[in-house]
Amino acid sequence: MITEEQYNQALKNKDDAEEIIQQYHKEEQERFEERMKTNPIFTDDELRYAASERCNCGHGMAYPAKCGIHHYWDCSAILKGIADKNVKHSGRMPFTFYEVKLENENRTTRPEN
Numbered sequence: 001m002i003t004e005e006q007y008n009q010a011l012k013n014k015d016d017a018e019e020i021i022q023q024y025h026k027e028e029q030e031r032f033e034e035r036m037k038t039n040p041i042f043t044d045d046e047l048r049y050a051a052s053e054r055c056n057c058g059h060g061m062a063y064p065a066k067c068g069i070h071h072y073w074d075c076s077a078i079l080k081g082i083a084d085k086n087v088k089h090s091g092r093m094p095f096t097f098y099e100v101k102l103e104n105e106n107r108t109t110r111p112e113n
């Protein structure tokens with residue numbers, strides 16, 4: 001049988017764990033924001049692509065894997081720094097407003113290498 005003492009200890013452990021998890025996410029978010037400020041160019045390995053949504057320019061829409069939940073879909077060519085500046089690219093699509101299906105094994109806009 002579980003004692004009240006064990007129960008209280010478990011609650012404390014849970015609180016401690018949640019604090020560590022939150023701190024981790026906060027630090028990861030700060031690292032990402034710093035990255036966006038200093039070097040906002042990503043490789044395909046760092047990007048998550050849409051299953052079928054594409055930019056006006058033809059490249060898949062994507063977002064950096066570590067961006068956090070308040071980010072947005074953007075043209076992958078822009079994210080990779082290879083965008084054609086003579087083309088009008090689709091606007092950013094905030095996660096909050098757009099439900100875009102993420103790539104899967106069968107469907108992706110990720111370029112073939």
Ligand SMILES: [Zn+2]
Pocket residue numbers: 055056057058059075076077078083088089090
């Ligand atoms: Zn584009």
